[in-house]
Amino acid sequence: MIAANGFILLELTQMARVCELCGKGPLFGHKISHVHNVSNRRWNVNLQSVRAIVNGAHKRLRACTSCIRNGKV
Secondary structure (H helix, E strand, O other): OEOOOOOEOOOOOOOOOOOOOOOOOOEEEEEEOOOOOEEEEEEOOOEEEEEEEEOOEEEEEEEEHHHHHOOOO
8 A cells, every 4th residue: 555655554464373264263251360460361272274275276274173063164
């Protein structure tokens, strides 16, 4: 993308940890120690890179293991 002043703008994209089929994302909660110290933590989705046929063409998807196991891919 080129801005009005002639400089090239770069768009940085990060891959989210989200299943592309069901939309399942990370869950958030607390890690509680034995002495009840509380700190934040995050449970990530088990994503796998899978080749699938989408609209007649091969495409690489990031799908969660529950979608792979249930045959959604």
